Amino acid sequence: MFISIDAEKCMGHGRCYSVAPDLLSDDDEGFVAERGRCWQVPDEQLDLAYEAADACPESAIALLETAPADA
Amino acid sequence: MSVDSTETFRGLPVSHTDFTSYTEIYEHYRRLDADREAARFQFNDTTERGFFMLQRYDDVQRGFQQHATWTTAVRSALNPGIGEPLLPQDLNGSAHQKLRKILNQFFSPVAIRRMEPQARARCIELIEELRPAGRCDFVQEFAIRFPTDLFLSILGLPTSDGEKFVVWSEEFFAAMLSGDMSTATVAKKNIMDYFTEAVNERRAHPGDPDVDMVSRLVQADIDGEALSHDDILTILLTLMLAGLDTTRSALGYIFTHLAQHPEDRQRLIDEPEMVPKAMEEFLRLYPLVFQAGREVQEDGEFDGLQLAKGDVVWIGIAQANRDPRKYDDPDTFDMDRHGASTHLAFGGGPHRCLGMHLARMGIKVVLEEWHPRIPDYRISDGVELTERGGQLTLPTLPLEWEA
Ligand code: HEM
Ligand code: SF4
Numbered sequence: 001m002f003i004s005i006d007a008e009k010c011m012g013h014g015r016c017y018s019v020a021p022d023l024l025s026d027d028d029e030g031f032v033a034e035r036g037r038c039w040q041v042p043d044e045q046l047d048l049a050y051e052a053a054d055a056c057p058e059s060a061i062a063l064l065e066t067a068p069a070d071a
Numbered sequence: 072m073s074v075d076s077t078e079t080f081r082g083l084p085v086s087h088t089d090f091t092s093y094t095e096i097y098e099h100y101r102r103l104d105a106d107r108e109a110a111r112f113q114f115n116d117t118t119e120r121g122f123f124m125l126q127r128y129d130d131v132q133r134g135f136q137q138h139a140t141w142t143t144a145v146r147s148a149l150n151p152g153i154g155e156p157l158l159p160q161d162l163n164g165s166a167h168q169k170l171r172k173i174l175n176q177f178f179s180p181v182a183i184r185r186m187e188p189q190a191r192a193r194c195i196e197l198i199e200e201l202r203p204a205g206r207c208d209f210v211q212e213f214a215i216r217f218p219t220d221l222f223l224s225i226l227g228l229p230t231s232d233g234e235k236f237v238v239w240s241e242e243f244f245a246a247m248l249s250g251d252m253s254t255a256t257v258a259k260k261n262i263m264d265y266f267t268e269a270v271n272e273r274r275a276h277p278g279d280p281d282v283d284m285v286s287r288l289v290q291a292d293i294d295g296e297a298l299s300h301d302d303i304l305t306i307l308l309t310l311m312l313a314g315l316d317t318t319r320s321a322l323g324y325i326f327t328h329l330a331q332h333p334e335d336r337q338r339l340i341d342e343p344e345m346v347p348k349a350m351e352e353f354l355r356l357y358p359l360v361f362q363a364g365r366e367v368q369e370d371g372e373f374d375g376l377q378l379a380k381g382d383v384v385w386i387g388i389a390q391a392n393r394d395p396r397k398y399d400d401p402d403t404f405d406m407d408r409h410g411a412s413t414h415l416a417f418g419g420g421p422h423r424c425l426g427m428h429l430a431r432m433g434i435k436v437v438l439e440e441w442h443p444r445i446p447d448y449r450i451s452d453g454v455e456l457t458e459r460g461g462q463l464t465l466p467t468l469p470l471e472w473e474a
Contacts, residue, residue, distance in 0.1 A: 009136070011423045014180050015412040018347070029172065030179035030428060054410040057419055059132065 002064040003049045007036030009060035016052035016061060023048040035060075038068060080114040081377065086124065089117050089460070090361070091149055096327065096456040099463060100389060103361060104402070107390040112376045115148075115385065122148035122364070122383040123376065128415075130374070131391035134365070134384065135419035137373065138163065141365035141384055143422060148364035148385035149461055157309040158302060160422065167421060169293045174306070174425055177225060177284045183428045185282070186224060190432065193220050193230060194440045202444055205474030206451065210323050210465050215241065218318035221433050222311060227283035228269055236265070240315055248459075259308075266307045270300065314426050316464055317359060318433055323465035324357035325350075325434065328404065330450050330470060338406065339438060340446055346438045349406045350431065355414035356404055359463040361389035363418055391415050448472040 003023075005016075012031040017024040023045050027033045041049045041063075053061040078085040086109070088102050106113065107126035115122050125134045134141070142163040145151040159170045176182060197216055201207045219237045220230040239261045246255035273285045280287040288303045298306075329336045339349060367382040378384070392414045393401040405411075417424035424430070450456070451469040458465055 011420060012175065012179075013412075013417070013419075013423060014428060018180075019412070026180055028179055028181055029175040030181075055412045057132070057413045057415055057417075058136075 001041050001046055001049065002038055002067050003041050003053075004038035004062045004064055004068065005032060005035045006060045006062070009058045010035040010056075011058050011060075013057050015055035015057065019055045020048040020052040024052055038064075040067070080116070080121070083123070083376075084110045084113045086113045086115040087117060088115065091117075091460040093457055093459055093466075096458045096465065099361060099458060099460060100393065100402070103387065103390045104393055107387065107394065118149060118151065118383075120151050120383050122151075122385040123378060124148075124385040124387055125373075125376075126387040126390040126394075128391040128394040128397035131386050131388065131415055132419055134373075134386040135363075135415070135423075137365070138420050138422070140368050140371055142368055143365065144368075145364040145366035145383050147461075148362055148383050151364060151366070151383050155308070155312065156305055157312070158305045159425070160309065160313075166293075170306075171421070171425070173287070173291045173293070177287070178425050178427075178429055180428050182282075183432045186221075186429075187432055187436065189224060190221055191436050191440060193217070193224075194436050195444075198441055198444050203474050206469065206471045209326050209468040209470045210319060211467065214319040214322040214326075214468075215315065217322075217437065218315050218433060221318070221429060222314050225284060225429060226269070226307065226310075227278060227285055232265070236262075239265075240311055244316060262308065262311065263304060266304050270303055270307075310426070313424075314429070316462070317426075318430050320359040320462075320464035321354065321357070321430065321434060322437060323468050324359065324463075325353045325438070326470065327450070327456060327465065327468060328353065328357070330448055332404070333447075335404065335406065336442065336446070340442050343439060345406055346435055347431075348411070350434050350438065351412040351414065352404060352406055352408050353434075354416040355392045355398070355408075355411050356402075357463075358389040358392050358414070358416040360416070360418070361463060362387055363422075386418075388415050388418065445472050 010031055012029060014026060014030050016032050017026045025033045049063055053063055086106050088106050090099060111127060113124050115124055125131050143160050146160055159167055162170060194217055197213060201213060207213060215237055216233065220233045223230050223233055239258050243255055243258035243262060246258060269285055270289060273289050278286040280290050288298055288306065291298055339346060363386045365384045365386060367378045367380055367384060370379050395401050417427040448470045451471050454469050456465060
């Protein structure tokens with residue numbers, strides 16, 4: 001499973017890294033540091049990835065079965 | 072006072088619901104829920120310009136993302152007049168982004184965590200002052216004092232000024248709401264003189280711009296230009312207007328709930344690690360900024376809703392937070408609710424609340440420090456609670472406990 005964080009949509013609500021600090025981190029403005037990135041989530045972090053996606057008020061985090069063509 | 076299904080405006084049902092009066096507590100949520108369920112989009116004609124209402128979660132979330140064509144030239148659908156100039160609110164596009172970049176750093180979770188120990192100590196002091204009396208007006212004696220001190224400390228100003236500052240800001244709010252412009256002017260002058268002195272002092276003796284916000288504002292530049300003195304004062308006044316009444320209001324609704332639901336209170340005492348989750352659910356269930364306004368800058372369509380340049384849009388925050396399409400049993404408090412933090416109580420898009428992490432820290436600290444000291448409290452007998460419309464707040468919340 002791939003996690004993808006939309007840099008345009010992310011507005012720095014900080015819910016994702018609060019619920020999943022082992023997967024995501026914050027920058028000094030409060031945005032998720034990994035915004036704009038897409039990477040494969042190891043199986044043991046899948047639950048965290050779902051938690052993070054479910055916590056975001058901007059729907060900025062997507063979980064994808066396959067890597068997007070442009071990643 | 073409701074949606075009239077026979078009357079239409081540009082093909083939409085017309086709502087006559089008033090959202091600006093004083094009512095019994097929670098009445099606004101009933102009106103907001105009823106309007107949302109009456110029609111997906113509707114036009115409300117209770118203000119001079121009227122407004123087009125987005126009310127479902129998905130529409131509200133996407134409404135906040137229309138920032139390219141819908142701007143804060145109107146900030147509140149209920150009050151589309153210009154009002155006080157506010158920064159960063161009044162900016163849009165890249166000018167807004169550049170100012171937010173300077174401010175965000177002071178309001179980020181990292182920055183707020185640095186403030187927490189001091190905030191906690193102050194919170195304990197205020198609670199200990201009230202405890203021996205066995206009663207207080209929670210709203211007027213506590214819920215406004217603590218956010219005022221937080222506000223001063225984020226600016227790098229002494230919290231010992233809180234006592235006089237709270238008097239001015241209260242006078243200013245009250246006078247603005249009642250339209251008493253002469254009192255408002257005097258109160259505003261006191262506040263502006265105080266800010267001016269602080270700014271001048273930091274120009275003469277700069278503090279560390281990484282932790283002292285006034286020093287940073289004085290030194291900051293945007294595209295090679297310093298912020299003007301007036302803009303700095305506007306930013307400070309905006310933070311005061313945006314941060315004090317809101318946090319007080321949130322605390323008022325939360326403590327009303329906890330006074331009336333001893334089982335939820337007990338759970339927070341037994342499982343303090345639940346405080347952050349409970350807080351998100353409180354913010355979802357009791358949003359106080361229940362709408363944001365925007366003005367449409369060019370003709371266009373929003374998923375079938377036709378809008379023209381100059382139209383006022385209502386982005387229905389509270390209606391999204393209580394939308395049954397998004398949340399099961401939405402009008403019920405559920406501390407274990409999955410995904411409560413997707414609520415839009417702090418707005419969304421580029422104008423999302425600058426102070427959200429400060430407000431969260433403040434509320435969390437109060438919930439954690441109040442209950443070990445005053446675990447058992449109730450609303451005084453015979454009190455009928457009311458709420459102010461426009462932007463919700465409780466004028467008073469008398470609480471009692473065994474001292
Ligand atoms: C529970 C407390 C609070 C709530 C519910 C709240 C809610 C909101 C909402 C809904 C918005 C978005 C308005 C819009 O999109 O037009 C907003 C914006 C804002 N809030 Fe808060 N707020 C709270 C506390 C604070 C605090 C403590 C501060 C600062 C000290 C603050 C400062 C601001 C500022 C400066 C903006 C404008 C941001 C911009 O336009 O870029 N707020 N707030
Ligand atoms: S919760 Fe969403 S908006 Fe907030 S930082 Fe995470 S991705 Fe960005």
